[in-house]
Each structure stands twice: as C-alpha cells, then as structure tokens.
Amino acid sequence: MALAAYSSTAISGSISSRSITSQELKAPQIGSFRPFVRSPLGNSSRRRCSVNPVYAESKRSDSIVPLAATMVVPELVEKVVETEDFEKLAKDLENASPLEIMDKALEKFGNDIAIAFSGAEDVALIEYARLTGRPFRVFSLDTGRLNPETYRYFDEVEKHYGVRIEYMFPDAVEVQGLVRNKGLFSFYEDGHQECCRVRKVRPLRRALKGLRAWITGQRKDQSPGTRAEIPVVQIDPSFEGMEGGVGSLIKWNPVANVEGRDIWNFLRAMNVPVNSLHSKGYVSIGCEPCTRPVLPGQHEREGRWWWEDSKAKECGLHKGNIKQEEEPQLNGASHTNGNATVADIFNTQSLVTLSRTGIENLAKLESRRESWLVVLYAPWCPFCQAMEGSYVELAEKLAGSEVKVGKFRADGEHKAFAQRELQLGSFPTILFFPRHSSRPIKYSSEKRDVDSLMAFVNALR
Template sequence: MALAVTASSSSTSIAFSSNSRKEQGVQFSSSNFQPSDRFNSSPAALSLSLKRSIAVKPLNAEPKRNDSIVPSAATIFAPDVEKAVGIEDIEKLAKNLEKASPLEIMDKALEKYGNDIAIAFSGAEDVALIEYAHLTGRPFRVFSLDTGRLNPETYKFFDTVEKHYGIHIEYMFPDAVEVQALVRTKGLFSFYEDGHQECCRVRKVRPLRRALKGLRAWITGQRKDQSPGTRSEVPVVQVDPVFEGMDGGSGSLVKWNPVANVAGNDIWNFLRTMDVPVNSLHAQGYVSIGCEPCTRSVLPGQHEREGRWWWEDAKAKECGLHKGNLKEESVNGNGAANGNSSSANSDIFESQNIVNLTRPGIENLVKMEDRKEPWMVVLYAPWCPFCQAMEASYNELADKLAGSGVKVGKFQADGDQKAYAKQELQLGSFPTILFFPKHASRPIKYQSEKRDVESLMGFINALR
C-alpha cells in the first residue's frame, strides 16, 4: 500500500493505492479502512494524525522488508486505537477476562491496540502466543530480544517460526558499547559471581525498554505456575508497573498475559494438537529457556525455573523483564514477607531423626576439626519450593541413616542467617546440602541436582 500526501495553502489531499491481498486468511484492501472518514474533521486533526503516524516506528531501527506478511505501520493504515486507559478500566477489563480463554484474550488485545501492540517471543514454549494470534486472523507483530548469548538451537527456532507463520520477527539487540564495557571490566561470566541482574540489565532490560517505547501494549507468555515465588498473582491484563509506552509516563503501557491461568501441561497439549514447531532444546530436558550460560535442563520432578540461574535462590529467578512481579514487602531477598519467613510458613524436614541446628549449633559443627561422627546437613528455607520438593526424600534418608553413625541435620539459612550461610557455609541457592566428614574441618558441598535418596546415599558412602 502506498500513502501519498500533498499539501497546499488551500487544501490537503491524501491518496491511497493498494492491491487487495489475502494474508493469513484475512482480506485486506484500501476500502477496509476508509481514510476519508478520519481526516474530514479539521486541519488541526489532520496535522495531529500525520504527526502521530510519523512517530510510530518499528521496534528496531532496521528497515522492514516489503514482503512481510505481518502488516506494520509502514504497510497498512490501521484504524486509530485508543490511548492508555485508567488503572480502574484495566482492572475492570482484567476481571471481565479472568475466565476467558487465551484465544479470546489474544483477540481482544489485538482488536484493542492494533499495530501498537506486539508479542514478546523468547524462543521457548511461548510460541503458543504466536499460534493464538495467528488463529484470531488479525494482523500481529512479534519481537524478540537477541542477547548475543542464546543457544544455537534457539536461533534456528527463530528461523523456523518465521517460515512457519510467514512473519518477520523484529529483533532487538543490546548496545554494543555497554556490552563491551561490561565484558572488558568483569569478564564473560561475571554473573556467576555477583548475580545475573547486571548482565540481564544490559542485554535484556534496556533493549526491551527501547522496544516498548514504540508501543502502547505488549503481550507476554507469563503463567502463574511458572514461578511460585514471583508469578503466582499474574493477571491476564494489567497496567505495566515498570515500563513506559509510546506516550511516556506511568500508565502509558498495558501488559497482556493471555496464558496467565493456563497450566504448563495444557500449553504443551495445545502445541502438540496444533502441530506447532517447538525449540529442539525442549527434547533435551530444557523447559524454561533463556541465555545459554544461564540455562540448563531440569531433572524429572524439578520445577521448570530450577533450570534458570540455578546458582541463585528462587526469589532471584527473574531477569528484570517482569520486575513488577516482585512484591515490595519481600525486600530481604528470601521470598518471605517482612523478613520473617518462619512466622508465615510452617517448618519442613520434621523427622525425629533430623537434628534442628541453631546458629550456635552450626557454628560449633564448623569449628570442630575432629568430629566423633560425620554429619549431613541441609541449608534450607521453608518457603522454597525446591526445598519442599526434597522433604520426603531427605526425611527418608534420615530414617535410613538412624543408628548408622551418620548424623542428619538441618539449618534454616534464610532471613538473618543468609549472609552467614553464604560466607561460611557455601550457600549458593536453596537447598544447599553439606557433608561434614569425621576427620576434616571443611564441609563438602553436594553438587548434584539429584536429591533422591539413592543419590544422596551414594554421596555419603563415597565420603564416610
């Protein structure tokens, strides 16, 4: 479609020329949009509309290819969409759509925001979002953050998705100068030592911020069951609490989460039913997929987020893209409100064969250089879902070791004890399992993610 504008002191005329074409089962033609109805109001309205259309740019700075099946602001003249509405209106909309299907939510989002909304695609199971958008029959945009550290399989998957749907993904890249400064100053893998937030801020958050400044709304694949610590209250639509949209300022961006109420198994049933292409990493045990150095496969029974930033505790398993999920009261970093985990959660590992170590007790155990008996100790937090998942196996281990000469203990290492546990007990993430040998002062850390009884017994038998 071509747009020609001619202006003079007495009149302004706009001419459209387009060949009708059928894309994704939807017929597009110049008659659909009736431009004359939009510009007959006043010269001032014309000037404002022209100014707005010029300001709407693609998410990235690269010129879009003319053969794109997904229309953008440069290829179709979409109807005006309303500006960001008030928080009350969005809350009402979220309530009305709470029980709606993902397809219905997606259709409403695309209808409401037209070309000013885009799907955020990570290269994982959120390909379901693209399939839902495709099924609505409406034009849609997709963008992705290329951090420069993704798996080769993910890059191949991007290409497969583009060809399958006949779309062009709009890629966003980190600032080269910022990446260069970070790597030259701290090295390629500084996130293993000082946390992933700085690297994610450079490679993901800031590119996302630039992308969203060209939109009024965005669509994410967040689900409530993805991360019990940070995503359990994700609504289907909300005013974005962190990022700004095209108009700038608080409330200028709306965030849609069409699959918020969908379980992970149901997502996969949908992908299989619709014969949707998926990332080949999923077949290797990867569930939640991010950058290659920070993502690994998970074992059967482990939560999907255990494969992300596995060296950090559950509360830190967000990169900053969805920072609004983190509750202000959980400022102590242990996932418990008001810094008091024990008051809000019942304790775990309550077997009669497990010794509950206090701070003085664990300090004495560390100082002993000639112990009469070896000890197996878990550093845990009652709120941690990964600690909860191993409770049964650890209790069974303690029962098996009763009377064997190996003591089994637990030490609650969150809250006020976390700093000490990190400095003196090698705490990296919850749970951390330590073996204190009989004739050695330094405890030995259990490195495996396998926390079944057989694996833990093998670890003990190799050392005692």
C-alpha cells in the same frame, strides 16, 4: 515522507478550497497493514501478518511543520478520555481461558500491541493469537548470545505462522564498552543484572515505547519466588508505552494461571513447533552462557543463572515482580527475623530439626558418634521445595543407620551466620559432617534425586 514533496503554493491552495481534517494532516506510516475479514475461531489456516514494526525510535514530524504554519488553528474542544480499570478487568478475566484473554487483548489494542517471544514454550502465545483470527505482531530480543538452536527455531516459527518476527538488538557501543571493561563473562563474578540491562532491558524499553500494550508468557508456576501473584492483565509497573509516563503501557499475561504441563499438552495437541533445546533438558531458555538443562528434582527456573540465589531469577524484563523485602514472599506469607507464616518443609520423623545452637554445636565437634547430613534451607525457596520429596525419602532410607539426617532453616536472621560459618551460597545447601572430621563437606552437585544424594553419603561415611 510524502508531505515533504508538496510546494507551499499547492498547500495554500488546498487550504482555501476545503477544510483539512486531522486525519489528512497525518503523514502516512510505512508498513501499515490492510485489515482482513476475521476467520471463525479455531480456523487452522495460516496467514501472513503484515503490520507496522515495533518502533525503536520516536516518530519524526518535521514534514508537517510547513503545513501547520499555514493553517488557521481550529477551536479546541475538550475531549473526555475514559480510563480503563485494569484491576477490575483482571478480576473479570481471572477464570477466563488464555484464548479469551488473548482475544480481548488483540481486540482492545489492535496494531498497538505485540507478543514478546523468547524462543521457548511461549510459542503458545502465537498459537493462541492465530486461533483468534485477528492480526497480530511478534517481537523478540536478540541479545547476540542465544543458542544456535534458538536462532533456527525463530526461522521455523516465522515460516510456520507466516509472520515476520520484529527483532530488537542491543546498542553496539554499550555492548562494546561492557565487554572491553569487564570481559565476556563478567556476570559469573558480579551477577547477571548488568549484562541483561545492556543486552535485554534497554532494547526492550525502546521496543515498548512504540506500543500501548504487550503480551508475555509469564506463568505463576514458573518462579514462585517472583511470579506467584502476577495477574492476567495489569498496568506495567516498570516500562512506559508510546504515550509516556506511568500507566502508559498495559501488560497482558494470558497464561498466568496455566501450569507448565498444560502448556505442553496444548502445544502437542496443536502440533506446534518447539525449540529443539527442550528435548535436551532445557525448560526455561535464555542466553547460552546463562542457561542450562535442569536436573531431576530441580525447578524449571533453576536452569537460569544457576550460580546466583533464587530470589534473583529475573533478568529485568519483569523486574516489577521482585518485591523489595529481604526475602521473597509467597502467597502473602510474611518474613520477620526468619519466622515466616509460610508452611515449613522437610517434615518427617526420620529427620532432625536443628536449632541455631544445635548446628553450632555440631559444627564445633571434632569427633562425632554419627555422621550427619544437613540441608540449609528456606521454606519459601522453590528449589528447596522441589527437592523436598527426595530429601525426605533419603532420610527415611537412612533411618536407623549410622548417618543422621537433619535440616537447618538458614534464612532471615540466620542467613549471615550460615554464609559465614556453614558455606551457604544459595538455597538449598547440603552439608555432610563426617564422624572423625571437624570440617563439613559441601555437596557440590546440582543433582538432588535420591540416588545422587545416597551416592554422596555412601562415598563419605
């Protein structure tokens, strides 16, 4: 560093001839950017943003120790620091456009804020940042297990916007230990949290320690079970910023109130490059082993960690979204022993609502007069909500036939019973009870459109 090259004589001489300001004592930073004149809003010209990198480690200050030792300590003056009321700011910006929110975030935090880019539709954040005319930073987590299409897309985005994405990588020793002890695909057996913690959460934690704020692409409609109440700006509930401690990091969610279809309309209108995986049915894009295309009738987050229950659809980057109750809550609805105030689903006269006693009796019958198709569901589950239309239509098509269609609410106090006796793995689970068989047959496909469900019924009745 530059200050380390000065001799103690030169330093003493400079102190005796003039006073030293606090700015002069700071070691110069590598990679600082030169501010440029802000362009009018909406200017479509592309510019390269040269900025400080996200700090992966704490900044060293060894080189200023000799200088500090020769100084006369100045009189300390108490400085009053005003704290921002971010809860009030969130309310003030609740109806603001994503562009306004992005502009406010970049204005407040300058070089100490960065956009988290995953390689999916959150490229909209980069486009909004460009439109503000302010300098901005972009970082991403390279887990080492992304799709080839995502890596190519990163390169395309860098060239399109004239930026350098600041990549954060997992610790090689930690990854090596995980793979040696548990193999490459342990998450299929014991859940994704451990792998995500090593490959994503800890690298993110290091990145955020060099920032005072970060910008995410979270939307309320992405995962109703965990993201339904996110504000446009908040004190980060899970991570710390460069100053350390609770409240040291601010989290901005400029598109929190925007629906997915409106994001895509914006991307098309602005001719923004998108990940080629989107054209193959991928909506939410993560690591290759844990992401797949969604099918008709499925919610976009159902393509992530599809082998797990819906309440686990977070990797840990936004773990503050997950409530600690037994089941997720939606829009303030509470759950007490399975009796929630959230509105019920699958409501039609062509469909039978089964009680606990009813489903137990149905399961015990060895010979039935009719076959039954029953969905085990929870009304708060976004994946159950996504298939509501197709299941109701199926029930109406089968009305008057030899197949009865029913529903059994299997959350709350009934969940353990359903897991033990009815093959419940995650919501929704669909069972077919044949007329002359005591054991129900589980619908194993993820396709929940009317034609697929009807083909399942026709093959068994």
